[in-house]
Amino acid sequence: MTRHITILPGDGIGPEVTKEARRLLEEVAQTLGETWTLEEALIGGAAYDQTGHPLPPETIAKCKASDAVLLGAVGGPKWDHLPGDVRPEAGLLGIRKQLGVFANLRPIRTWPGLLLASPLKPELLDGVDMVIVRELTGGLYFGEPKQRLDGGNAVVDTLHYTRHEIERVVRQAFEIAQNRRKKVTSVDKANVLESSRMWREIVQETAAAFPDVTVEPILVDSAAMQLIQRPNQFDVVVTENMFGDILSDEAAVLTGSIGMLPSASLGSGGPGLYEPVHGSAPDIAGQGIANPLAGFLSVAMLLRHSLGLEAAATAIEDAVLATIEAGHRTRDLAGHDSEPVGTEEMSALVRHEV
Amino acid sequence: MTRHITILPGDGIGPEVTKEARRLLEEVAQTLGETWTLEEALIGGAAYDQTGHPLPPETIAKCKASDAVLLGAVGGPKWDHLPGDVRPEAGLLGIRKQLGVFANLRPIRTWPGLLLASPLKPELLDGVDMVIVRELTGGLYFGEPKQRLDGGNAVVDTLHYTRHEIERVVRQAFEIAQNRRKKVTSVDKANVLESSRMWREIVQETAAAFPDVTVEPILVDSAAMQLIQRPNQFDVVVTENMFGDILSDEAAVLTGSIGMLPSASLGSGGPGLYEPVHGSAPDIAGQGIANPLAGFLSVAMLLRHSLGLEAAATAIEDAVLATIEAGHRTRDLAGHDSEPVGTEEMSALVRHEV
Ligand SMILES: CC(C)[C@H](C(=O)O)[C@@H](O)C(=O)O
Numbered sequence: 133m134t135r136h137i138t139i140l141p142g143d144g145i146g147p148e149v150t151k152e153a154r155r156l157l158e159e160v161a162q163t164l165g166e167t168w169t170l171e172e173a174l175i176g177g178a179a180y181d182q183t184g185h186p187l188p189p190e191t192i193a194k195c196k197a198s199d200a201v202l203l204g205a206v207g208g209p210k211w212d213h214l215p216g217d218v219r220p221e222a223g224l225l226g227i228r229k230q231l232g233v234f235a236n237l238r239p240i241r242t243w244p245g246l247l248l249a250s251p252l253k254p255e256l257l258d259g260v261d262m263v264i265v266r267e268l269t270g271g272l273y274f275g276e277p278k279q280r281l282d283g284g285n286a287v288v289d290t291l292h293y294t295r296h297e298i299e300r301v302v303r304q305a306f307e308i309a310q311n312r313r314k315k316v317t318s319v320d321k322a323n324v325l326e327s328s329r330m331w332r333e334i335v336q337e338t339a340a341a342f343p344d345v346t347v348e349p350i351l352v353d354s355a356a357m358q359l360i361q362r363p364n365q366f367d368v369v370v371t372e373n374m375f376g377d378i379l380s381d382e383a384a385v386l387t388g389s390i391g392m393l394p395s396a397s398l399g400s401g402g403p404g405l406y407e408p409v410h411g412s413a414p415d416i417a418g419q420g421i422a423n424p425l426a427g428f429l430s431v432a433m434l435l436r437h438s439l440g441l442e443a444a445a446t447a448i449e450d451a452v453l454a455t456i457e458a459g460h461r462t463r464d465l466a467g468h469d470s471e472p473v474g475t476e477e478m479s480a481l482v483r484h485e486v
Numbered sequence: 487m488t489r490h491i492t493i494l495p496g497d498g499i500g501p502e503v504t505k506e507a508r509r510l511l512e513e514v515a516q517t518l519g520e521t522w523t524l525e526e527a528l529i530g531g532a533a534y535d536q537t538g539h540p541l542p543p544e545t546i547a548k549c550k551a552s553d554a555v556l557l558g559a560v561g562g563p564k565w566d567h568l569p570g571d572v573r574p575e576a577g578l579l580g581i582r583k584q585l586g587v588f589a590n591l592r593p594i595r596t597w598p599g600l601l602l603a604s605p606l607k608p609e610l611l612d613g614v615d616m617v618i619v620r621e622l623t624g625g626l627y628f629g630e631p632k633q634r635l636d637g638g639n640a641v642v643d644t645l646h647y648t649r650h651e652i653e654r655v656v657r658q659a660f661e662i663a664q665n666r667r668k669k670v671t672s673v674d675k676a677n678v679l680e681s682s683r684m685w686r687e688i689v690q691e692t693a694a695a696f697p698d699v700t701v702e703p704i705l706v707d708s709a710a711m712q713l714i715q716r717p718n719q720f721d722v723v724v725t726e727n728m729f730g731d732i733l734s735d736e737a738a739v740l741t742g743s744i745g746m747l748p749s750a751s752l753g754s755g756g757p758g759l760y761e762p763v764h765g766s767a768p769d770i771a772g773q774g775i776a777n778p779l780a781g782f783l784s785v786a787m788l789l790r791h792s793l794g795l796e797a798a799a800t801a802i803e804d805a806v807l808a809t810i811e812a813g814h815r816t817r818d819l820a821g822h823d824s825e826p827v828g829t830e831e832m833s834a835l836v837r838h839e840v
């Protein structure tokens with residue numbers, strides 16, 4: 133079977149971590165006796181430097197013709213002075229919109245052996261295992277108008293949703309919960325926002341079709357507190373694009389291992405987009421010390437959600453777990469007493485286990 | 487000298503904690519040999535029950551005619567089914583808007599002796615002492631349109647700011663920083679929102695007038711992470727209304743003592759609005775166990791910012807500190823080994839120290 137995967141290395145540590153992810157993908161294909169095409173394309177600052185745009189048309193075309201897309205990271209101080217529409221982030225927002233990947237899934241769990249790296253007291257981390265489902269192609273990110281007004285004396289951004297946009301992501305969250313602990317926490321600001329009141333209504337309507345799933349609506353400010361106070365109460369958390377951006381990053385640091393967090397962005401039918409949660413980390417780019425495991429776990433999600441290769445996905449996740457349990461750590465995870473391994477070495481250790 | 491203070495007890499534990507705050511105010515006035523009028527007025531669910539509206543016109547009139555307003559808390563499950571415009575929260579948003587209190591100040595610090603109650607590891611709490619300055623009368627909370635569209639098939643909320651609205655709150659933050667550690671962290675989402683790009687420009691312009699203050703713009707998702715990872719890096723944090731709602735609640739739980747957090751909402755010239763950060767806590771209302779200290783510390787802010795009584799404000803803060811250091815704890819702060827004191831007893835203990 134031939135599978136087409138597009139790899140978008142991007143900026144900073146993106147190329148280093150996708151290089152290892154590519155090796156992993158090649159080995160999985162070989163093991164399965166399949167021929168996969170793994171093609172690279174430009175995005176972000178790297179694309180801007182070569183083409184003047186962070187998301188060239190060829191990249192869009194390649195991605196749309198793929199079974200799945202694996203992205204490294206975009207952005208860096210080099211491009212911070214650029215106007216908004218050609219900044220690296222515009223490439224990322226653009227590819228999400230182009231692929232229609234409306235549901236961003238971020239699983240967050242504790243790793244035994246990595247609890248020490250967490251800012252939280254260890255007893256709070258027991259059993260933390262949640263998936264944040266963030267709406268990714270609507271809301272405050274994309275609504276119009278988004279512009280200066282009144283000769284530059286005022287400004288507006290717009291939080292806009294259609295019923296359909298809310299329904300599909302909420303339904304996705306319920307479906308995920310059915311295969312997990314069967315609890316959906318929907319985060320909104322229904323005491324202030326009209327969009328949140330509609331969101332809450334749709335959650336209640338959707339819940340009727342999932343009688344085995346418990347649903348709890350909570351306010352975003354309360355969610356920001358409870359993520360820290362009692363993170364293990366959450367199973368599936370579903371929320372608006374901007375709320376999801378803030379809360380998923382908050383949740384990402386709870387376990388102390390943001391270098392271990394993958395994400396999947398899914399639409400209806402087209403290719404999924406997979407990327408590590410960590411950013412481009414320009415401060416450590418090119419040093420060979422970046423943690424490749426968020427990229428590996430993103431590959432696992434890609435195999436599961438876009439290629440239907442559940443066994444291969446689980447094999448990667450188990451290999452990551454085994455390697456961590458064996459005590460190997462990249463610099464971001466290492467305590468003061470252990471000698472950290474580099475990107476390539478960690479990659480080799482895990483691939484050896486798969 | 488005659489001072490007019492309006493007290494808005496509100497709902498849940500609001501009446502209990504404002505009752506103790508009132509006692510404190512009476513004693514301060516007596517000590518100073520002044521005559522203060524302390525008048526109560528209705529707000530929130532209590533106002534709705536008696537008048538059909540969460541913010542009756544008499545309340546607005548009384549507040550506007552005061553030197554300062556002290557609020558307990560609003561809201562509770564009893565009123566959750568009501569339409570948005572008559573819910574208790576509408577009373578709170580309404581009085582903020584009516585008083586024009588555009589800058590919400592939330593000081594967050596660690597209390598020696600209360601570190602155990604924090605979800606964070608103690609070493610991260612060392613030196614945590616910040617003020618969050620949240621824009622309070624604009625942004626996503628108040629922008630129009632805020633309504634259903636397309637026969638209920640879509641919905642919109644609006645993040646709108648005038649230049650003037652951003653300038654005045656940013657300036658306020660810089661002024662506060664000048665009297666502290668001289669660092670302003672401005673939180674925005676400039677890689678996505680046009681309003682954030684304008685916010686960032688105004689921060690840079692304002693910074694020019696405060697050469698002794700360092701300014702650091704950071705993204706809201708990064709702020710959500712850094713508040714947990716390194717909370718002691720922050721001095722003054724200034725941000726948009728909705729971002730401020732989320733981040734200030736996140737920050738509020740870091741120290742483990744949300745029952746100790748006061749807030750002040752200030753405008754230009756008119757009365758300030760002072761309230762504990764904790765909510766109406768309907769689950770413990772009427773039991774006499776609520777922590778009155780956030781209310782007391784709100785009184786201290788009232789004395790400082792609206793009445794210019796710095797010495798009296800400090801005396802209250804010192805008394806709170808001494809009482810905590812002496813080991814007295816309300817139930818929310820108590821460890822498993824100490825016998826908690828009730829609302830009235832804690833109030834008496836602190837007032838005895840003032
Ligand atoms: C880079 C930025 C535009 C992006 C976002 O806000 O969505 C990032 O923070 C993320 O969460 O993937």
Ligand SMILES: CC(C)[C@H](C(=O)O)[C@@H](O)C(=O)O
Binds near residue numbers: 353
């Ligand atoms: C009750 C609610 C409307 C209010 C807000 O969102 O401003 C509260 O959360 C707060 O922070 O004071």
